[in-house]
Amino acid sequence: MKIAWKEMKKNKAKFLILGSIIFLVSFLTFIISGLANGLSQDNAALIKDMPTGQFYLNEDAKQTYNLSKIDIDLQEQIMEENPGAAAFSVQMGFVNDADDKQHSVAFVTSTESDVFETVQEGEIILDSSLKDEGIAVGDVLSNNQFSGEFIVKGFVDKKKYSHAPVAYINMTNYQEMYRVMEMQTIFIPAKDAPMFIGLESFSNKSFLNAIPSYSAEQMSLNMIIWFLVVISGMLFAIFFYMMNVQKIGLYGILKAIGMKTIALFRMIWVQMMVITIVALALSVGLSQLFNVLAPAGMPFHLTLDTVMMLSAVFLIVGFIGATISGFQIKKIEPLQAIQQGEM
Amino acid sequence: MANFLIEDVTKSFTSGEVEEQILKGVNLSLKEGEITALVGPSGSGKSTILTIAAGLQRASDGKILFETKDMTKMSQEEIRQVRAKEFGFVFQSSHLVPFLTVEEQLLVMLDVSKTKLGKQEQVKEVEKILKLVEMNHRKDAYPASLSGGERQRVAIARAIIHQPKILFADEPTASLDTKRSKDVMELLRELTKTLNLTTLMVTHDEEMLPYADRIITMRDGYIVE
Ligand SMILES: Nc1ncnc2c1ncn2[C@@H]1O[C@H](COP(=O)(O)OP(=O)(O)OP(=O)(O)O)[C@@H](O)[C@H]1O
Numbered sequence: 165m166k167i168a169w170k171e172m173k174k175n176k177a178k179f180l181i182l183g184s185i186i187f188l189v190s191f192l193t194f195i196i197s198g199l200a201n202g203l204s205q206d207n208a209a210l211i212k213d214m215p216t217g218q219f220y221l222n223e224d225a226k227q228t229y230n231l232s233k234i235d236i237d238l239q240e241q242i243m244e245e246n247p248g249a250a251a252f253s254v255q256m257g258f259v260n261d262a263d264d265k266q267h268s269v270a271f272v273t274s275t276e277s278d279v280f281e282t283v284q285e286g287e288i289i290l291d292s293s294l295k296d297e298g299i300a301v302g303d304v305l306s307n308n309q310f311s312g313e314f315i316v317k318g319f320v321d322k323k324k325y326s327h328a329p330v331a332y333i334n335m336t337n338y339q340e341m342y343r344v345m346e347m348q349t350i351f352i353p354a355k356d357a358p359m360f361i362g363l364e365s366f367s368n369k370s371f372l373n374a375i376p377s378y379s380a381e382q383m384s385l386n387m388i389i390w391f392l393v394v395i396s397g398m399l400f401a402i403f404f405y406m407m408n409v410q411k412i413g414l415y416g417i418l419k420a421i422g423m424k425t426i427a428l429f430r431m432i433w434v435q436m437m438v439i440t441i442v443a444l445a446l447s448v449g450l451s452q453l454f455n456v457l458a459p460a461g462m463p464f465h466l467t468l469d470t471v472m473m474l475s476a477v478f479l480i481v482g483f484i485g486a487t488i489s490g491f492q493i494k495k496i497e498p499l500q501a502i503q504q505g506e507m
Numbered sequence: 508m509a510n511f512l513i514e515d516v517t518k519s520f521t522s523g524e525v526e527e528q529i530l531k532g533v534n535l536s537l538k539e540g541e542i543t544a545l546v547g548p549s550g551s552g553k554s555t556i557l558t559i560a561a562g563l564q565r566a567s568d569g570k571i572l573f574e575t576k577d578m579t580k581m582s583q584e585e586i587r588q589v590r591a592k593e594f595g596f597v598f599q600s601s602h603l604v605p606f607l608t609v610e611e612q613l614l615v616m617l618d619v620s621k622t623k624l625g626k627q628e629q630v631k632e633v634e635k636i637l638k639l640v641e642m643n644h645r646k647d648a649y650p651a652s653l654s655g656g657e658r659q660r661v662a663i664a665r666a667i668i669h670q671p672k673i674l675f676a677d678e679p680t681a682s683l684d685t686k687r688s689k690d691v692m693e694l695l696r697e698l699t700k701t702l703n704l705t706t707l708m709v710t711h712d713e714e715m716l717p718y719a720d721r722i723i724t725m726r727d728g729y730i731v732e
Pocket residue numbers: 520521522529547548549550551552553554555556
C-alpha cells in the first residue's frame with residue numbers, strides 16, 4: 165500500500181534502526197543455529213548419519229550406553245532373526261603415534277555391517293580430521309591397554325563422536341582393550357523393529373539424546389535461538405506500539421474521514437514485511453557467506469533449509485508482534501483523537 | 508431543499524454517578540448550498556451536535572435524517588461508508604498526514620472514498636481542487652513546510668475532493684489570524700455555492716458570521732435561534 169511506503173520513505177531513520185536491529189538479531193540467530201548444527205555434527209555425526217532404525221540398550225543400563233552389556237546369546241538370536249542388524253560399542257580413549265604424541269579418539273567396533281567400517285585385527289580406520297594432526301596411511305599407532313599395534317588402513321569423512329574423531333578397530337582388539345566380551349548396543353536398520361525382553365529400544369533421535377552432553381549442548385543453543393526469535397517478535401511489537409502511540413491522532417483522523425481499521429492494519433503489516441524481508445535477505449546472504457568462509461576448525465554448518473525455516477518463523481513472529489501492537493488502533497475513537505489534537 | 512434533518516436529538520454523558528444531559532432536544536434542518544453557522548457560549552453543546560451529525564458519536568435519542576436515511580439506525584460500518592463518501596471534515600487544526608505531500612493527502616482521500624476515477628483522472632481532479640484553494644503551486648510540499656492558513660486550505664481541499672454532500676467544520680478558522688480567517692471563510696462560502704454543498708460550521712468568531720447564510724445560536728443544550 166502506498167501510504168505505508170510513503171511513511172517509510174519520509175521517516176527513513178526510524179525504520180532503518182528497526183531494520184538493522186532485526187538484521188542483527190536474525191543474523192545472530194542464523195550464526196548460532198549454524199553453530200548448534202555444527203556442534204551436533206561434531207558431537208554425534210557417527211550416530212546422526214546412521215540410517216533410520218532402532219537402537220537397543222540393556223534395560224539395566226539406565227539409558228547410558230557405556231553401562232550397557234548385551235547378552236551374547238540374545239545378540240546372536242537377534243542377529244539371526246534380523247538381517248542387517250549390527251552390534252556395536254563405543255569407548256572414549258586415545259592412540260599414541262610414532263612420536264608418542266597422544267590423540268584422543270572414540271574407539272568404535274562392531275559386528276560385520278554396512279553401517280560400520282570392517283577392520284581386520286591390528287588395523288585401524290580413522291576419521292579424516294586426524295590427517296590434520298599429522299597421521300597418514302601406513303602409520304603405526306599404539307594404545308597403553310593394547311598389547312599389539314594398529315596400522316592405519318585408511319580414513320573416512322565426518323565420523324565424529326562426543327567431539328572426538330572415530331577410530332574403527334576390530335572386535336577382538338576391542339575386547340582385549342576393554343576386557344569385555346559383550347557389545348553395548350544393537351542397531352536394526354528398520355522402521356518398526358521388534359521388542360526384545362531385557363532390552364530398551366530407542367529411535368535415532370532418542371538415542372542421540374542418550375549421548376552424554378549432546379542434549380545439554382543442543383538444548384542450551386536451541387534455547388538461545390528461540391529466545392532471539394521471541395525477542396525479535398517483541399521488538400516489532402514494542403517498536404510499532406511506540407510508533408502507534410505517536411500516531412494516535414493521525415489514526416483517529418484517518419478513521420474520521422472514513423478509512424477502514426483494516427487499512428491501518430495493512431499499513432503496519434506492509435511496513436513490517438518490507439523491513440523483515442530486507443533484513444532477512446541481508447542476513448541470509450551474509451550467513452551463507454559465513455558458512456563458506458568459516459575457518460576449517462570451526463564446527464559451523466548452516467543449511468539453506470534451516471535458514472529458510474528460521475526466516476519463515478521470523479516473518480510469522482514479526483507479523484504477530486506487529487498485529488498485537490495494532491490492537492490499540494482498533495480501540496481508537498476518531499472523536500477522541502480529533503479532540504486530543506486540539507488540546 | 509433540506510437534505511439533512513436533526514430531530515429531537517439528545518445526548519447525555521455519565522461521569523461516575525451523575526448523568527448530565529448536554530443536548531436537551533435539538534432540532535435543525537440544513538439546506539443545500541447554504542452555510543449554517545452554529546454559535547453560542549463555550550460548553551453549550553455546539554461541537555457535540557456537530558460530531559453527532561457527522562457520525563463521529565452516537566446520539567442518546569432522536570433522529571438524524573440524511574437523504575431520508577436515519578443515521579441513528581445505521582451500523583458502525585454503514586456510518587463509516589457515509590463518512591467516507593458523503594461527508595467532508597474540517598477541524599480547528601488541519602490534521603494533515605505529516606508524511607504525505609499536499610497532493611498525496613488528497614489522493615489518499617480519493618482512495619478512502621473509493622471514487623471510480625482512474626489514476627490519471629485522480630491526479631487531474633487533485634490539480635483542479637488544489638487550484639480552487641490556490642495551493643497547486645505547493646502540491647509537492649509536506650505539511651510541516653506550510654503556513655497555518657495554507658494547511659487549513661489543504662484540509663479544506665481534502666474535505667471536498669471526493670465531492671461530499673455535507674461539509675462539517677468545527678471552528679475552521681480558530682487557529683488563524685483575521686486576514687487568513689476571512690480568506691478561509693471566503694473559500695468555504697465559494698465552495699458551498701459552486702459545489703452546492705450543505706455546510707454546517709461551528710464558530711466563535713463574530714467576524715465570520717457575515718459569510719454564513721443562516722446563524723443558529725445554542726445555549727445550554729438548546730437551540731435559541
Ligand atoms: N465525552 C464527554 N464526556 C463528558 N462530557 C462531555 C463529553 N463531551 C462533551 N462533554 C461536555 O458537554 C458540554 C458541551 O461540550 P461541547 O464540546 O459540545 O461544547 P462547545 O459548545 O463546542 O464548546 P466550545 O465552544 O468551548 O467548543 C461540555 O460541558 C463538555 O464538558
